[in-house]
Amino acid sequence: MAMPNENIVIEADGLIKRYGDFTAVNGVNFQVRQGEVFGLLGPNGAGKTTTMEMIEGLRRPDGGHARVAGFDTQKELGKVKEVIGVQLQSTSLFDLMKVKEITRMYASFYTHTVPIEPLLDDMILSEKMHGLVKNLSGGQKQRLAIALALVNDPLVVFLDEPTTGLDPQARRTLWDIVLRLKERGKTVVLSTHYMDEAHVLCDTICLMDRGQVIALDTPANLVRSLQSDSAVEFRLPQLEAAHESAGAVRAATSGGSFGSATSAAAGSADSAATSASPAAAELQAELMQIRGVKSVDRRKDVHVLYTDQLQDTLTDLIQQAASRNWALTDLQTRTATLEDVFIHMTGRSLREE
């Protein structure tokens, strides 16, 4: 079947999936170009896995349709299955089979396959080739799952949260593997809730929340959409301790002795409770007045200023802090990230606190 654009390998067109009254995926549209790493990024429950599984033909959409390499995933599922490789989020494999055996078994399901030993070598599993699956580490099991997804030399590889639950080193190894797949021209669809992972690996990011696409662009463009290239972070423990003890004094007159300097650090831990207080709102308004600040955010006791004029913002902030006696601590500046984009768009963090 001819495609309108020969470069497009996946088309998701208004995909909808409902579970009872709950709509897990609510009208998802996107296109994936050949050879790109396409990231589905969002918190748990955003609908990433359900979207992937509708494209893979594992779930029947309640609305819309998906095409892979021009084949409809419902009407031509057999053809779709031949050209895709799938690593599911929670697959376990037969524990009592050897790595090479299980790879050979999966290879037997396809008409077109790649040689097994070079494939396992590529996934850094050649040493474990004759070992049982149950004796593999978490990272090795995940690499085996990817090897099985590649055994038919697929056009598109689907990796559903491949690094979740892995230690940092195993995560890095996996990133290298994904980047190597990209070098070889494989199209990869990857879901993750790690924004750093999406940033490093993906050419295009589809930011999802509550079953919908909230943004779809390159990582650089997404960050640029914040209109602030930098974030300034700092804490104000003394000021907040003072606010808090003022609140405590208002609440109970006998609480005076707790307002000492030593309790300042402890007080900051639950400063979130005071964020709705008049003093906090006042502070927020004051921070917004600083030069260059586009938006103000707060994560636990850390204040974040987003700015496109870092130098002006820093100068003003320090002057203000000195004149108001804020006792600024833990000051940091960094480039804005995808995490900031997500928070900016949803008001919530990617990771559940």
Add this chain to the structure above:
Amino acid sequence: MSAYWQLTLAQLKLFIRNRQVIFWSLMFPIFFMVMLGSFFSNGNSISLSGQVIDQDNSAESQALLQAFTGQTALELKSADNEDKALDSLKKGDQQLVIIIPQGYGQALAVTSAATPNANGTAAQVVAYYDETNAALSQIGLTVVAQIVDGVSKQLTHYVPVVTVQNQGVQSLNLKYIDFLVPGIVAMMIMSNNLNGVAGQIASWRERGILRRMQSTPLAASTFIAAQITARLMLNGLQAVIVLLVGSLIFGTQVNGSWALLLLFVVLGTLAFMAIGFIIAGLAKTPESAGPIAGFISFPLLFLGGVFFPIKNMPEFLQPLIKLIPITHLTNALRQVMNVGADLTALWPEATILGGWLIVAFVVASFTFKWE
């Protein structure tokens, strides 16, 4: 190699590498056989013992005592403490206590002296038995009744006019183990397939193994065909091992054709595997598949004549017993092994098992889910 053979091979490897499964599905029936087999291995007789207490000490009572202790069907010994004897009966150390009461001789003298037509009071012998062990007690009481009857007839100079000559038509010397081994093979086929398939498929589904396969071009029919092939091989092998152990250790007989025996092993495997697939389809979680399978297979074990003859089962259960597949599998295996029956005699069993197989596979194909 094709997907079908790869999957078959994988299933065989999974089985061989899982020592626990090997143990429970192979050693368990063998242990069962060895245990029950040695228990009942001393010939045809069932061990039954008791005591006879002579409280009369007359010539007549001595003669009766002789008659009791002199026979071989029961192991009866003379004793003199009634309380002690009854006590050990209650404890189950013995199954019978017979008491020849005081005045037996005198009563006997009076009755036998009277004319044959006179309605004199017969001399009495008291037999105590343990009614909680009904089967054994019944045999014991029958033997006691026969002995008393014999003595009675002797004393009255009774001459029988009609006699029965007992002769087994099969002219086979069958022991309990010959009855037991086909039952154990049937039990093994049922539990391996019904419980085994239900548990395994439900667990593979839960762990996402089936979903992963579903995302490949593999056809469900290929997957199921490979399952069937691997299990047929395993069951055939297991049945042969159990039969070999039976014949080597206990001298179990296989009087019929091995091919026919194998045919029924195959039929039974397929029928129970299909039922296992249904249970796997119905069970919501792998944890519930086990109990559901157990709930079905455990009663079948007792109703299906695996350990006890079906005719000993209560009347109201008979229609159910006639319906369930295990009954027919057990019966067919037993007929082939014990009596050497051929297919012309066993076509009803083959038909009923075949019926179960077809119905169960149709139902299973509707209830089977990859996820």
